[in-house]
Amino acid sequence: MARQLTSKGRQRRSQLINQATRRFASDGYHPTSVADIVGGVGVGKGVFYWYFESKEQLFLEILRDAQKDLRRCQRNSTADLTDPVDRIEGGIRAGVIWMVGNPDLRRLFEFARSEDTFAKAMKVGEATLVSDAAQHLRIAIDAGRIPDRDPQALAHGILGVTNQLTMAYMDHGDGDPAEVGDLVVSICRNGFAGLSDDLTGDSNSPAMTVKPTWSRSV
Amino acid sequence: MARQLTSKGRQRRSQLINQATRRFASDGYHPTSVADIVGGVGVGKGVFYWYFESKEQLFLEILRDAQKDLRRCQRNSTADLTDPVDRIEGGIRAGVIWMVGNPDLRRLFEFARSEDTFAKAMKVGEATLVSDAAQHLRIAIDAGRIPDRDPQALAHGILGVTNQLTMAYMDHGDGDPAEVGDLVVSICRNGFAGLSDDLTGDSNSPAMTVKPTWSRSV
DNA sequence: GCTGGAATTGACCGGTTGGTCAACTCCCCT
DNA sequence: AGGGGAGTTGACCAACCGGTCAATTCCAGC
Structure with missing residues (x-):
C-alpha cells in the first residue's frame, strides 16, 4: 500500500x-457497489483497487x-477568541x-x-468534538460564567441540538445557514425555558425571537 | 397478503x-441476510416468506x-398532566x-x-413527535410561561438533546436511566447558560447539579 | 381416519457482489 | 529509442443475495 502517485494519479484518486461520497450519500453505503463508483467516473473496476485497498477502507478514509x-x-x-463562552x-x-x-x-x-463497523471511528471523532467543547464549558463554569453542571453532558447536548437542527434544515431548508447558527446557539444557551435577557455578559448572542423561514408547520 | 395465522403462527412470526430486530441492530440491516434470520430461529428460508412479504417490508413493520x-x-x-411545561x-x-x-x-x-428507502417512514414518526412537543411549547409561549421562539425549532432541539444523550448513555452508561431523564430535562430547559433558579413556576424541575456517573472524561 | 388449510422444507434461480489478475497502454527519464 | 513504473482494462471468480416454489408435514375439526 501507500502507492507512489503522479499528479494524474492524485487527480483520479480524488x-x-x-464520486463515492456522492453515491454513498444519495444511495447508501451498502447499496452502492464498486461497479457503480467506477462506472460513474467512466473507468474500469481495476482502477478502484489500484487506488484503494477496499470499499470499506475508502469509506473510512472519507x-x-x-x-x-x-x-x-x-x-x-x-482561534482568535479568548472568552470561553465565545469559543463555545x-x-x-x-x-x-x-x-x-x-x-x-x-x-x-x-x-x-449506525453500523458497528464504522461506529468506532465515528465515536473517536465525536468524542474529540465533545471533549473540546467540554473543556471550554469547564473553564466557563470555573469562572462562574455559567451554572455548574457536568460539562461532558452539556457538550453532548450541544452536539445533539446541532445535529438535529442542521438535519431539519437540510430537509426543509431554504433560508440563511447563518440564521440556523443563531437558532442553534440560542437553543443551546437558553434551552426552551431560558430567559430572554442575556446574562452571561457578552453581547453577541442572537435575538431570542429568531424565527427561521424553513420551520415547517405540520 | 394478511394471512390467517394460528397461535403457533403468531408465535413464530414474532x-x-x-430475531431480525436483534440482528439488524447488531450487524446492520444490509449485512443481515434473510438466511441469517431464519438460521437464528432454526427454520427454513421459506418460513420467512410465509410471514413476510420481503425483508424490506419486515424492517418497515419493525x-x-x-x-x-x-x-x-x-x-x-x-395523559394526566395538564400544565404544558409539565407535559413537555x-x-x-x-x-x-x-x-x-x-x-x-x-x-x-x-x-x-440514514437511508433514503426508510428515511421517509422515519420522518413521519419524527414529525409527529416534534409537532406534538411544539404544540405544548406553543401553548406555554402563549401563556407567557417561556420565551417566544419558534416552537418547531425548540422541539427539534429537545429531540436532538434526547437522542444524543441517550446514545451517549448507551455507549458508556451504567447509572440510573431516570437520572439521564433529569439531565436531558435540565439541559433542554436551561441550555448551558441557563439560570440555576427555576423561573417557570412549577417546582418539579431537577437539581441543576446533576452529575451522571456515566459521563466519561476523555 | 379423512380433509384442508396452516406451516415448513430446502433445492433452486437469476442476478449481483467485492475483489483478482494477466495483459496492455501511457509517458517520463535516461 | 527503449526501459520501467504508473495507470488502466474488463473478463473472470467464488460467494452470496433476495426471493420462488413444488413437495411435504402438521394438526384441528369433522
Whole structure:
C-alpha cells in the first residue's frame, strides 16, 4: 500500500473519492457497489483497487478526512477568541456552517454512527468534538460564567441540538445557514425555558425571537 | 397478503421479528441476510416468506411498531398532566426511558434515518413527535410561561438533546436511566447558560447539579 | 381416519457482489 | 529509442443475495 502517485494519479484518486461520497450519500453505503463508483467516473473496476485497498477502507478514509476538516474549520473560526463562552458559540456556528455546507458528508456521518463497523471511528471523532467543547464549558463554569453542571453532558447536548437542527434544515431548508447558527446557539444557551435577557455578559448572542423561514408547520 | 395465522403462527412470526430486530441492530440491516434470520430461529428460508412479504417490508413493520410504542409510552405518561411545561417534561422523560429501555430499536432508528428507502417512514414518526412537543411549547409561549421562539425549532432541539444523550448513555452508561431523564430535562430547559433558579413556576424541575456517573472524561 | 388449510422444507434461480489478475497502454527519464 | 513504473482494462471468480416454489408435514375439526 501507500502507492507512489503522479499528479494524474492524485487527480483520479480524488475523482473516485468524490464520486463515492456522492453515491454513498444519495444511495447508501451498502447499496452502492464498486461497479457503480467506477462506472460513474467512466473507468474500469481495476482502477478502484489500484487506488484503494477496499470499499470499506475508502469509506473510512472519507469519514476521517471529513472529521478532520470539520475540526479544522472549528479551530480556524475560534482561534482568535479568548472568552470561553465565545469559543463555545464560535464552535457551534462553525459546526453548523460546515454541516449545512457539506450535506453529503453529514449524511455519511449519520450512517456511520449506525453500523458497528464504522461506529468506532465515528465515536473517536465525536468524542474529540465533545471533549473540546467540554473543556471550554469547564473553564466557563470555573469562572462562574455559567451554572455548574457536568460539562461532558452539556457538550453532548450541544452536539445533539446541532445535529438535529442542521438535519431539519437540510430537509426543509431554504433560508440563511447563518440564521440556523443563531437558532442553534440560542437553543443551546437558553434551552426552551431560558430567559430572554442575556446574562452571561457578552453581547453577541442572537435575538431570542429568531424565527427561521424553513420551520415547517405540520 | 394478511394471512390467517394460528397461535403457533403468531408465535413464530414474532420469533422472526425478534430475531431480525436483534440482528439488524447488531450487524446492520444490509449485512443481515434473510438466511441469517431464519438460521437464528432454526427454520427454513421459506418460513420467512410465509410471514413476510420481503425483508424490506419486515424492517418497515419493525420501525412502525417501534414508533407507535414510543408514542404510546409518551401518551401514557403525560395523559394526566395538564400544565404544558409539565407535559413537555413528561414527554422528554418518557422518551428517554423508552430509548434506554429499547437500545436495539434505538439503533434501528439511527440507521433508518440514514437511508433514503426508510428515511421517509422515519420522518413521519419524527414529525409527529416534534409537532406534538411544539404544540405544548406553543401553548406555554402563549401563556407567557417561556420565551417566544419558534416552537418547531425548540422541539427539534429537545429531540436532538434526547437522542444524543441517550446514545451517549448507551455507549458508556451504567447509572440510573431516570437520572439521564433529569439531565436531558435540565439541559433542554436551561441550555448551558441557563439560570440555576427555576423561573417557570412549577417546582418539579431537577437539581441543576446533576452529575451522571456515566459521563466519561476523555 | 379423512380433509384442508396452516406451516415448513430446502433445492433452486437469476442476478449481483467485492475483489483478482494477466495483459496492455501511457509517458517520463535516461 | 527503449526501459520501467504508473495507470488502466474488463473478463473472470467464488460467494452470496433476495426471493420462488413444488413437495411435504402438521394438526384441528369433522
